[in-house]
Amino acid sequence: MTESYTLTVNEVAYSIVADAQRSLLSVIRGEVGLTGTKEGCDDSECGACMVLVDGRPVNSCSYLAVQAQGRAITTIEGLASGDALHVLQRNMLEEGGVQCGFCTPGMIMSAHALLDQNPDATEEDIRLGLAGNLCRCTGYAGIMKAVVRTAREGLSTDS
Amino acid sequence: MLSVDISKFLRADGPDKVTGSGRYSADISLTGMAHAKFLYAGVASARITTLDTAAAKAIPGVFAVLTQADVPDIRFGSVADRYLFAKDVVRFEGEVVAAVAAVDADTAQRAVDAIVFEYDALPVVNDIEAALEPDAPLVHEDWESYSARRIVMDRNIASQTILTLGDADAALADADLVIEGRYIADASHAAPIEPRGVVAQWEGDKVTIWTSSQVPFQARDGVCETLELPTNRVRIIVPHLGGGFGGKCGFHYEAHIAALARAARRPVRLVFSRREEFLAPDRRREGMIVELTTGLRSDGTIAARKARILLDYGAYSSDATFFPHMAAMHALGPYKIDNVYAESSAVYTNRQPSGSVRAPTAPQACWALETHTDELAAAVGMDPVAFRRLNGVDTGASGVSGQVFDAIGLQECITLATEDVGYGDVLPGDEAIGVAIGWWPSFPGASGAYVKLDSDGKGVIVTGAQECGTGAVMTLPYLVANELGMQPEDFELVYQDTSAAPYDVGATGSQTLLNNGIATIEASYQIASRLREIAASMLEAEADDIVLENGHAHVDGSPDTAIPIARLARRANHTGMLIGKGARIAPPDPKTSISAIGDQGVSSFAGPQFSCHAVRVKLDRDTGVARVLAVSAAHDSGTIVNPIGAAGQVEGGVLMGIGQALTERTEYDDKGRQVNPALLDYKLQTFADAPPISVQFVEVFTPDMGPHGAKAIAEAPNVATAAAISNALGKLVGLPMRELPMTSERVWRAIQAVGS
Ligand code: FES
Ligand code: FES
Numbered sequence: 001m002t003e004s005y006t007l008t009v010n011e012v013a014y015s016i017v018a019d020a021q022r023s024l025l026s027v028i029r030g031e032v033g034l035t036g037t038k039e040g041c042d043d044s045e046c047g048a049c050m051v052l053v054d055g056r057p058v059n060s061c062s063y064l065a066v067q068a069q070g071r072a073i074t075t076i077e078g079l080a081s082g083d084a085l086h087v088l089q090r091n092m093l094e095e096g097g098v099q100c101g102f103c104t105p106g107m108i109m110s111a112h113a114l115l116d117q118n119p120d121a122t123e124e125d126i127r128l129g130l131a132g133n134l135c136r137c138t139g140y141a142g143i144m145k146a147v148v149r150t151a152r153e154g155l156s157t158d159s
Numbered sequence: 160m161l162s163v164d165i166s167k168f169l170r171a172d173g174p175d176k177v178t179g180s181g182r183y184s185a186d187i188s189l190t191g192m193a194h195a196k197f198l199y200a201g202v203a204s205a206r207i208t209t210l211d212t213a214a215a216k217a218i219p220g221v222f223a224v225l226t227q228a229d230v231p232d233i234r235f236g237s238v239a240d241r242y243l244f245a246k247d248v249v250r251f252e253g254e255v256v257a258a259v260a261a262v263d264a265d266t267a268q269r270a271v272d273a274i275v276f277e278y279d280a281l282p283v284v285n286d287i288e289a290a291l292e293p294d295a296p297l298v299h300e301d302w303e304s305y306s307a308r309r310i311v312m313d314r315n316i317a318s319q320t321i322l323t324l325g326d327a328d329a330a331l332a333d334a335d336l337v338i339e340g341r342y343i344a345d346a347s348h349a350a351p352i353e354p355r356g357v358v359a360q361w362e363g364d365k366v367t368i369w370t371s372s373q374v375p376f377q378a379r380d381g382v383c384e385t386l387e388l389p390t391n392r393v394r395i396i397v398p399h400l401g402g403g404f405g406g407k408c409g410f411h412y413e414a415h416i417a418a419l420a421r422a423a424r425r426p427v428r429l430v431f432s433r434r435e436e437f438l439a440p441d442r443r444r445e446g447m448i449v450e451l452t453t454g455l456r457s458d459g460t461i462a463a464r465k466a467r468i469l470l471d472y473g474a475y476s477s478d479a480t481f482f483p484h485m486a487a488m489h490a491l492g493p494y495k496i497d498n499v500y501a502e503s504s505a506v507y508t509n510r511q512p513s514g515s516v517r518a519p520t521a522p523q524a525c526w527a528l529e530t531h532t533d534e535l536a537a538a539v540g541m542d543p544v545a546f547r548r549l550n551g552v553d554t555g556a557s558g559v560s561g562q563v564f565d566a567i568g569l570q571e572c573i574t575l576a577t578e579d580v581g582y583g584d585v586l587p588g589d590e591a592i593g594v595a596i597g598w599w600p601s602f603p604g605a606s607g608a609y610v611k612l613d614s615d616g617k618g619v620i621v622t623g624a625q626e627c628g629t630g631a632v633m634t635l636p637y638l639v640a641n642e643l644g645m646q647p648e649d650f651e652l653v654y655q656d657t658s659a660a661p662y663d664v665g666a667t668g669s670q671t672l673l674n675n676g677i678a679t680i681e682a683s684y685q686i687a688s689r690l691r692e693i694a695a696s697m698l699e700a701e702a703d704d705i706v707l708e709n710g711h712a713h714v715d716g717s718p719d720t721a722i723p724i725a726r727l728a729r730r731a732n733h734t735g736m737l738i739g740k741g742a743r744i745a746p747p748d749p750k751t752s753i754s755a756i757g758d759q760g761v762s763s764f765a766g767p768q769f770s771c772h773a774v775r776v777k778l779d780r781d782t783g784v785a786r787v788l789a790v791s792a793a794h795d796s797g798t799i800v801n802p803i804g805a806a807g808q809v810e811g812g813v814l815m816g817i818g819q820a821l822t823e824r825t826e827y828d829d830k831g832r833q834v835n836p837a838l839l840d841y842k843l844q845t846f847a848d849a850p851p852i853s854v855q856f857v858e859v860f861t862p863d864m865g866p867h868g869a870k871a872i873a874e875a876p877n878v879a880t881a882a883a884i885s886n887a888l889g890k891l892v893g894l895p896m897r898e899l900p901m902t903s904e905r906v907w908r909a910i911q912a913v914g915s
Contacts, residue, residue: 029186034179035179035182035183035185035186036178036179036180036181037179038183038352038353038401039185039354040352040353040354040433040838041433041837041838042432042433043433043837043838043839045433045837045838045839046352046433046838048352075179076177076178076179077178077179077180079178080178085174085177085178089174089177089178090177092177093169093170093173093174093177094167094169096168096803096804096806096807098170098173098176098177099402099628099629099630099807099811100351100352100353100399100400100401100402100403100627100628101172101173101175101176101177101181101399101401101628102183102351102352102353102399102401102402103352104176104177105177105179108177126846127846127847127849128846128847130846131845131846131847132845133846134352134838134843134845135352135846136350136351136352136402136404136811136815136843137352137402137628137807137811138807138810138811139807139809139810139811139812139813139814139815139849139852140810140814140846140849141806141807141810141849141851141852142803142807142810143846144846144849
């Protein structure tokens with residue numbers, strides 16, 4: 001059944017007309033037109049589709065878009081302000097946390113939520129906190145360095 | 160080394176990737192675009208009795224439905240054993256039977272479901288040993304008609320290599336000790352996180368195809384061959400590629416989607432689900448049975464080795480015809496042995512075809528050999544590391560194919576990795592250290608690039624090379640800047656476009672930086688010499704005395720009178736432009752003295768890379784669950800051009816190896832169908848599983864190979880990890896591991912077997 005509703009993504013309101021069964025991921029990538037959020041499995045297994053809903057990380061492939069009405073959705077495109085990279089983005093880049101980049105948006109959103117909740121996250125916290133985000137390229141080593149460095153510098157530092 | 164600072168390597172595609180602005184194939188959307196879905200066989204072996212698409216075509220919103228009857232009747236593949244769509248028979252469950260383009264994905268799926276597809280089941284060849292029985296059903300009844308140039312085929316044997324050096328039988332008869340072992344590895348997957356996408360759009364008689372390919376030129380050639388088009392009417396563009404690991408090598412679906420788009424008269428997009436990514440492509444790491452017989456002298460040296468290897472080839476030939484030869488080289492190993500014999504066969508089965516996945520055949524064969532090697536050391540009462548030192552190759556030594564090695568660093572790798580991991584330290588009773596060595600060739604080959612400098616002194620590198628995430632293409636601006644005394648940011652990259660750039664083999668065989676780096680440097684030499692000529696005329700000096708440095712040209716010894724390169728570039732427009740071209744020409748292969756029947760060209764390892772991986776493993780003996788606590792990986796990949804990039808390859812390769820060792824396994828039911836085509840059931844290593852990985856390089860300058868004395872790097876780290884874990888588990892359990900992956904269930908069963 002088709003529903004009409006409003007989604008607020010990265011502080012912009014979008015009028016959506018879509019089937020009620022559609023996932024938040026497919027509406028963000030389709031109707032909203034933001035393709036930074038990736039689909040790796042459509043099954044809650046890879047974390048590539050991670051976005052923040054009211055600051056909480058969710059696998060958007062397994063979350064109905066209609067449920068996100070009235071909530072603030074943040075995607076990877078909403079992280080940087082203007083041309084400057086977000087500190088987490090810059091650190092991922094500088095510490096070798098990015099190879100193919102397909103896991104990167106989801107990884108960054110999860111890491112953002114983790115450090116937001118736990119600014120003093122230890123390596124063990126990071127390993128457990130990001131265990132839902134699969135990366136096939138890096139062995140997680142560069143990502144670990146980037147997140148540890150961001151924890152040290154603080155999530156809201158200017159990059 | 161480089162005069163530009165690459166120690167803080169910032170990849171040029173990085174900002175695009177971290178901000179989400181980067182486009183991957185599935186992100187491309189064109190006006191009027193239709194959506195594709197495939198009908199798959201769903202059964203491993205059957206004769207088609209009905210294939211009727213009328214009802215599917217009649218559904219509103221369906222633009223095209225294609226089967227083999229709608230495309231040229233052309234057989235392709237390395238022995239030409241397959242068609243684009245199933246013809247008469249299906250030979251594995253993921254074979255494409257028909258393709259639909261429709262207004263949206265749901266409609267396309269409804270049309271797929273409406274196709275009448277009926278068949279008579281045929282016997283399923285599901286076991287590589289049973290497939291060799293004289294009365295076994297044939298996967299390809301017509302195998303004798305295939306075009307198997309240089310490839311030995313026989314019934315279900317799709318490709319066979321027999322290697323002979325010295326007299327292995329005589330040396331075994333003379334040996335003081337003969338040890339035998341049989342090792343079985345299951346199939347596994349490349350599993351890049353991006354499921355592939357393909358988009359095709361026709362403009363007149365020309366088609367542009369955006370695709371998740373590691374090998375755009377090979378994809379183009381596949382389209383041209385199967386749709387009978389000249390190369391200049393097919394343009395392949397690869398947007399950002401979300402990983403490949405070999406899984407996106409070869410030619411996959413680009414022709415299906417191009418044909419659909421032509422029939423639908425509009426652009427068409429295919430995006431794979433994770434399940435399709437597991438089931439359909441002709442890429443899977445093959446299952447393998449390795450039987451080894453090694454003869455030892457009482458002093459611990461190896462007198463002879465025989466190997467018998469069977470590989471599960473799957474239903475069709477992709478690029479796997481060289482696998483038997485490559486597997487044999489890895490089963491014989493980087494050891495000094497004068498008498499070897501290997502008989503290695505890839506066997507057709509009714510399963511997904513096997514194809515190159517990162518260091519094809521090496522992790523499984525290395526796992527078998529290195530497990531066996533710890534058994535050999537135990538048999539002669541030697542420490543396994545000392546045994547490898549004694550028998551492993553070194554500079555000037557002759558290996559299993561009679562290749563005599565120039566300067567190599569295997570012995571130093573053994574030293575570094577074992578020292579770093581703390582080999583010999585006293586450990587808790589539930590921990591052990593395992594060590595393994597591995598090798599892998601570099602693949603020098605054809606590759607081209609252009610470099611130009613525009614009138615503002617900014618440059619563009621136009622390269623045929625393909626970036627699959629490793630950072631190899633992203634390293635090229637550093638190489639060019641280094642030659643021209645400029646900065647990497649001065650250069651933009653145009654890449655992954657077959658109509659823009661000269662040929663390159665693609666992101667396969669770890670060859671990108673190795674070959675395209677040489678081509679790109681050669682192109683920049685031409686620009687450097689033009690810049691020197693122009694500067695020389697302005698400074699009234701000899702061109703040979705001009706130094707390019709810090710974005711300026713000056714006469715050697717007079718840095719104060721320097722002309723900005725941008726000024727030279729402006730001038731160049733009037734005096735002949737700044738355009739350089741480079742093409743890699745491969746050096747001849749190193750000599751060998753081995754004889755090969757079914758020679759697939761890999762007896763000789765050009766630019767051979769060596770590694771030693773040492774792992775500390777903890778085992779819960781109640782459950783069989785093993786945990787890797789630490790890995791030390793030492794590699795000789797020649798000079799390391801890009802330290803961050805190279806370390807990333809080792810870290811990623813090692814973690815993939817841990818997955819192969821412990822969890823990654825494709826299971827089949829008795830009908831030849833995959834049981835676990837989902838990430839929930841096919842377990843990749845997570846962040847929580849990942850141990851610290853310590854990476855060390857033994858930098859042996861290697862002439863005539865890659866840029867600045869480099870060898871290749873990306874696949875070599877994926878060779879020895881599973882083997883090292885096997886040896887740690889062997890110590891903890893008290894029995895050598897015989898099956899890969901070494902799942903907790905299998906390890907637990909081994910513990911019980913020792914206990915009883
Ligand atoms: S796409 Fe949502 S978890 Fe994989
Ligand atoms: S960078 Fe490729 S999957 Fe993480």
